[in-house]
Amino acid sequence: MYGLGLFKGLSITLKNLILVNRTNTIQYPDKKASILDLAKNEKKNLILYIIKNPLNTVKSFLGLISITQQAPQHPRFRGEEFSWYEERCTGCASCAKYCPLGIIKIVTDQTGKNYQEGQSYDIETFDIDIGRCMFCGLCVEACPYDALHMGSGFEEGQYQRNNLVINVEKLKKAEKKPSHWFRPQLASKKDYSPFDDEVKWDSVGRHQKPTQKDLKNKWIRSDTE
Amino acid sequence: MSFNQLYIFVGDLLPFLPDQIVFIFSGLSMAVTICTFILGIGAIYTWFERRVLAKFQSRVGPNRWGPFGLLQPIADAIKLILKEDIIPRAADKSVFIAAPIIFLATTLLVYSFIPIGDDSQLGGLNVALLFVLGITSINALTVFMAGWASKNKYAILGSIRAVAMLISYEVPMAVSLMGVVMLSESLSLVDIVNSQSSMPFILIQPLGALTFLIAAIAEMSRAPFDMVEAESELIGGYQTEYAGMKFAVFQLSEFLAPIFTAAFFTVLFLGGDSGFSFIPGIIWFASKTFLVTSILLWFRATWPRLRIDQIMGFAWKVLMPAAILNTLLVGLEIVFLNENYLLQILINSIVVCIFIYLIANILGQKKLILRNPVPSELANMDAN
Numbered sequence: 008m009y010g011l012g013l014f015k016g017l018s019i020t021l022k023n024l025i026l027v028n029r030t031n032t033i034q035y036p037d038k039k040a041s042i043l044d045l046a047k048n049e050k051k052n053l054i055l056y057i058i059k060n061p062l063n064t065v066k067s068f069l070g071l072i073s074i075t076q077q078a079p080q081h082p083r084f085r086g087e088e089f090s091w092y093e094e095r096c097t098g099c100a101s102c103a104k105y106c107p108l109g110i111i112k113i114v115t116d117q118t119g120k121n122y123q124e125g126q127s128y129d130i131e132t133f134d135i136d137i138g139r140c141m142f143c144g145l146c147v148e149a150c151p152y153d154a155l156h157m158g159s160g161f162e163e164g165q166y167q168r169n170n171l172v173i174n175v176e177k178l179k180k181a182e183k184k185p186s187h188w189f190r191p192q193l194a195s196k197k198d199y200s201p202f203d204d205e206v207k208w209d210s211v212g213r214h215q216k217p218t219q220k221d222l223k224n225k226w227i228r229s230d231t232e
Numbered sequence: 233m234s235f236n237q238l239y240i241f242v243g244d245l246l247p248f249l250p251d252q253i254v255f256i257f258s259g260l261s262m263a264v265t266i267c268t269f270i271l272g273i274g275a276i277y278t279w280f281e282r283r284v285l286a287k288f289q290s291r292v293g294p295n296r297w298g299p300f301g302l303l304q305p306i307a308d309a310i311k312l313i314l315k316e317d318i319i320p321r322a323a324d325k326s327v328f329i330a331a332p333i334i335f336l337a338t339t340l341l342v343y344s345f346i347p348i349g350d351d352s353q354l355g356g357l358n359v360a361l362l363f364v365l366g367i368t369s370i371n372a373l374t375v376f377m378a379g380w381a382s383k384n385k386y387a388i389l390g391s392i393r394a395v396a397m398l399i400s401y402e403v404p405m406a407v408s409l410m411g412v413v414m415l416s417e418s419l420s421l422v423d424i425v426n427s428q429s430s431m432p433f434i435l436i437q438p439l440g441a442l443t444f445l446i447a448a449i450a451e452m453s454r455a456p457f458d459m460v461e462a463e464s465e466l467i468g469g470y471q472t473e474y475a476g477m478k479f480a481v482f483q484l485s486e487f488l489a490p491i492f493t494a495a496f497f498t499v500l501f502l503g504g505d506s507g508f509s510f511i512p513g514i515i516w517f518a519s520k521t522f523l524v525t526s527i528l529l530w531f532r533a534t535w536p537r538l539r540i541d542q543i544m545g546f547a548w549k550v551l552m553p554a555a556i557l558n559t560l561l562v563g564l565e566i567v568f569l570n571e572n573y574l575l576q577i578l579i580n581s582i583v584v585c586i587f588i589y590l591i592a593n594i595l596g597q598k599k600l601i602l603r604n605p606v607p608s609e610l611a612n613m614d615a616n
Contacts (some may be wrong), residue, residue, distance in 0.1 A: 009592040020288045020534045039295055046235040070299045163429065 031160050032070035037073040044074060060093060080159065082194070083187040085142045089135060090185045091178040093153035098128030099122055102146035102155055112137040133178055137163070138171035142200050150165040153212045155183030159201040239589075240397065257574060271341050274488045275305040281487065281529060288533035308480075313452050315476035324381040324467040332376035332474070332481040338370045339485040341493065346495045347422045347504055348517055360421040361413065364496065366407060372398035374468050375453075375460060377481075382473035390469020394460040397543055400453060404551035405447035411562040414501050425504035431573045432503035439584045440558040441501040441553050447496065449528065450543070452489035457533035459543055494524035551589055557587065 023029045040043070042064055043145045046056040055066050066072050082145050098115040115128035124184045147157050160182065173181075187194040193201075238258040246254070279294065280301060286293025294301035319328055343361040347363070357363060372395050378392025413419060415436065416427035422559040451458035461469045471482055498504060498520040505513030561583060565576050 009595060016534045017530065020530060023290045024288050024530075030288065031290055032292045034292065054555070068299060070295070070301075 031077065033078055035076055035078045036097050038076045040067050040072045040074045041071045042067050045072065048074060071194050077202075080202070082134060082159075084157075084159055084161075084201075085144055085188050086158040086161045086186060087142075087163045088160040088184075089173065089178065090158050090181060090183040090206075091133070092154045092156075092183070092211065093160045093179060094208040095152045095212065096127070096130060097152055098130050099151065099155075101149040101151060105145045105149035107143065108139055108141065110139045130175060133173075133175045135173040135178075136171065137173055144188050153190070153192075156190060156211065157188040158182075159184045159186050183207075196224070201210060235259065237504075238262060245587060253325045256351050259549075266344050267340055267419060268490065270340060270485070271490075273491060274484055275309070277491055277525075278308070278487050280497060281425045281490075284526070284529055285533050288530065289362065289418050302521065305463055313477060314481040314503040317476040317478070318473075320384070320473050327377050327404075328473075329478070330482055331374050331381060331470075332368065332478045332485075334377070335374040336481045336485045338367050338374070339488045342492055343495075344489075345421060346492075346499060349505060349513055355576070357420065359419045361419045361424070361500075364421075365402075365409070369402055373449070378474070380471035382470070384472050386464070386467055387470045390460055390472075391590035393540055393562040394453060394470065397547075398549045399459075400544055401447045401551075404443055405451060407552070407555035408440045408443035408447065409435045409500065409559060410555075410559045414559070414562050421499050425499055425506065428503035429506050431577075432501060432506075434501040436573060436580065437558055437562055437579050438580055439554055439587065442561070442584070443554045443558065443587050444500065445497060447547075447551055448493045450547070452486075452493055454486075454490060454528070455532040456538055457543055458537060459540050464537075489523070490528050494528060496522045509510070536559070539613050550595070554587060554591075558581070 031193075040048075042057065044066055045051065045063060046053045049056065051059075063072065098113065100111075100113040100115070103109075103111040103113045112132060112133040112134040113130065116131050117128055135151065142157070144157055147155055158181070163171075164192075185193060185199045185206055186201050190211070190213075193199060199206075235258060238261065242258050243249075243251075243254050282304070283293040283301065294304040297303040297307050301350060311354065319325060341419070342364050345364055375398070376391045376548040379387040379389075379394070390437055410434055412424060414434060416424045418427070453460040461471065471479060474482060495517075498517060502520045502524070504520075506516040507513070507516035544592060569575050569579075
């Protein structure tokens with residue numbers, strides 16, 4: 008019969024009204040906490056919590072307490088806070104060459120102490136203009152030494168365009184939480200999540216960290232030999 | 233307390249005053265009371281509607297201001313008052329300003345004739361039903377005023393649709409009320425309530441009640457008949473150019489309309505304040521109105537907007553025959569089955585089932601479904 012769909016729709020909305028917890032909204036960055044949430048936060052029984060904290064109960068009923076909430080995020084998320092490892096970067100500027108917008112500016116210095124037979128240059132400037140970046144991730148794909156990674160954070164809103172440019176100091180200070188984007192070596196680690204702890208430079212590469220012996224054999228041509 | 237009681241009370245209290253001053257004083261105080269009360273209810277209802285609508289559609293709704301977002305109407309009001317009041321340069325200024333005022337005034341005016349207790353606030357107007365129908369049809373005029381005055385294509389489109397729709401829905405709405413008038417033998421809302429003391433009219437004429445409810449939803453241009461505003465197509469229709477307090481007035485009257493419709497439906501079909509006597513009548517009235525409001529909200533939350541041709545077709549092909557059939561049935565039953573309510577209920581409910589089944593099958597025929605448009609060969613000219 009024609010028109011039965013109307014009533015099907017009505018039943019669905021009625022279910023939404025009657026059943027609890029049908030909303031999928033994540034209230035980022037914070038959420039008005041109910042008593043249930045507060046008790047859950049402190050891992051206590053609801054009744055015990057109400058008896059012990061009557062003030063908090065009243066406050067939460069009036070909507071005065073809010074708890075912070077983190078947005079669930081995929082580990083392959085391409086965030087704004089690039090994690091760049093100074094120790095791994097050779098200053099080859101592949102990222103700058105591959106950037107389709109040309110917003111990465113690298114100036115290197117050959118006279119620094121890092122210079123060893125073309126092994127690496129000192130980085131003087133490393134500017135990324137986030138205001139024009141489209142987060143395609145090509146710079147990360149291009150990096151041959153796994154020095155540049157997409158980050159996981161995204162709360163970098165600014166009031167002025169100039170502040171959107173990331174420089175070396177900011178990159179050095181930034182939290183090193185590389186995302187899985189184009190980094191299978193990170194994705195394959197089962198217990199690794201970019202939101203837990205910072206990752207050191209020697210564990211983000213696609214190869215094992217070279218031992219001292221390897222280094223002697225392969226990389227460092229010592230003058231004493 | 234009605235106007236008459238207040239008039240007599242003030243006259244007794246201050247007998248030295250001339251009659252005209254007592255009349256004006258009691259009238260003004262009644263008007264202020266009604267307006268304040270209704271606007272307060274409207275403010276709470278905005279919160280209720282948004283919150284429950286969100287719950288229906290598995291969203292969150294306003295929850296930042298106060299407990300459960302209860303202070304949201306106040307925040308909205310402060311925001312809208314502080315907004316800049318913009319009048320487009322090309323607009324017809326006086327009409328542009330008059331439209332929201334008339335809209336709100338008519339919406340508030342009809343409330344005074346609802347008999348909440350034994351008597352309506354302004355006393356028993358003996359043609360209240362006709363008066364209410366007339367006042368509510370001014371809506372079409374104000375919508376057209378707003379759309380025409382703002383010199384905006386979207387606004388004019390919205391108001392043209394509004395006038396076409398509101399005028400055509402007026403007819404089945406008025407005809408569906410014929411049954412009520414015939415049964416109660418009066419146009420006064422107080423008499424209509426009193427004549428339902430034994431049996432509410434929704435049981436005696438379910439077809440009329442259904443027709444009236446659907447026509448009333450269309451009349452206040454609410455989802456699924458909100459072709460007039462159509463946020464996604466006409467960016468608000470006639471409200472496009474309005475900002476600040478004028479927009480707030482439009483919004484307020486729009487939120488007041490469903491409450492009035494629910495109260496009117498309660499009076500006409502649910503027996504007003506009648507019920508078991510151990511609960512006071514005003515609570516009966518409030519709970520019935522609340523129920524009807526919730527049902528209207530439920531419809532709004534569920535059904536998508538209809539196309540303009542579907543809306544017009546529905547008015548003339550379905551509601552109009554239903555209203556006429558209802559009038560015919562009630563007329564025949566008054567003549568042949570005088571006051572035998574149980575038999576009338578039985579016959580009418582069977583007729584409603586048959587009518588809905590037939591209409592659904594006629595309108596649902598495969599022949600009537602529009603075929604998918606086949607692109608003409610000319611459309612592909614460039615490809616070949």
